[in-house]
Amino acid sequence: MIDVLVVDDDFMVARVNSGFVNQVDGFRVIGTASTGEQALERITELRPDLVLLDLYLPDLFGLEVITRMRAAGHDCDVIVISAARELDTVRRAARQGVTNYLLKPFDFDDLRIRLDRYAAQRAGLGTTVITSQADVDRLLSAGGPPRSAALPKGMSIETAELVKRALREAGDTLSATECANRVGISRVSARRYLEHLAAVGHVEVSLRYGGTGRPERRYRWRRA
Known part of the structure; x- marks a missing residue:
């Protein structure tokens, strides 16, 4: 089971997104947060596998949450869910290693596809064996192991x-x-x-x- 933390400053949006996640086989929401500071506290407390992260939070920009999360030694994956369409923001998110970037508004199928893809990549990573430089190159260029x-x-x-x-x-x-x-x-x-x-x-x-x-x-x- 993949444990998910949903971070969004809008209570109703967080509730809807949590409902979407819980409908996808193999995923469960273990908590929510409405601010960046609260997200960091919940990550430390709950140790989620995946964070669904809005960028427009009342106290911290979402990418700062990722920076502080990594500095604290947390290696959970992140899918950004945001209305931010600026090219620089998307590039910065990519440089910080987000697993995916989903623009608001979206429907259940849009999120489910990305969660299914994440689960497939995660499962493949667990069985990947590096035997050659080609394996390393394939992992780095694709952002993960060959899909199952x-x-x-x-x-x-x-x-x-x-x-x-x-x-x-x-x-x-x-x-x-x-x-x-x-x-x-x-x-x-x-x-x-x-x-x-x-x-x-x-x-x-x-x-x-x-x-x-x-x-x-x-x-x-x-x-x-």
Whole structure:
């Protein structure tokens, strides 16, 4: 189980984000914090594996929290969740080794994909053996170990390959419904495979906004 600390100065946002995290298999929220100082106290007290960190806190800028956390010897991972879009902020976050950077506003699937990807990378890191310079180069260039190719329970390699082929041959984005029609499976099954492929980095996800209702999720094969 991956223990998560949620840091956000807005109580309702922290509550919503905590609910999102607790819906993802393998993750649980063990605490929340609304200020930078409180976040540092909770990190020392709770020792989370992962911190979901807002940058706009009332007492400290979020990146300062990371600096002080590292100086105190805490090695937990950080996913930034913020409305900050400034290039310099994103670059500074990357230099401080954040695992991911998610812009507000976002929906559950946006966060779930990143958590699933983090879990896959974390699991792979635990079994990675360095045997050559190539292994070192691959780890440093990718920001982590090679992503696990294992499929979640209930998925088949054969169907996954059909979904991959449909995306490659499409040459453009596909919705879950369009993919399902090409492969000959249900829309629910197609979406599950598509989201898994997105979580392990093989597929890019974009949103298409219509006149009403929720935006449609579109999937594109990520070319090497």
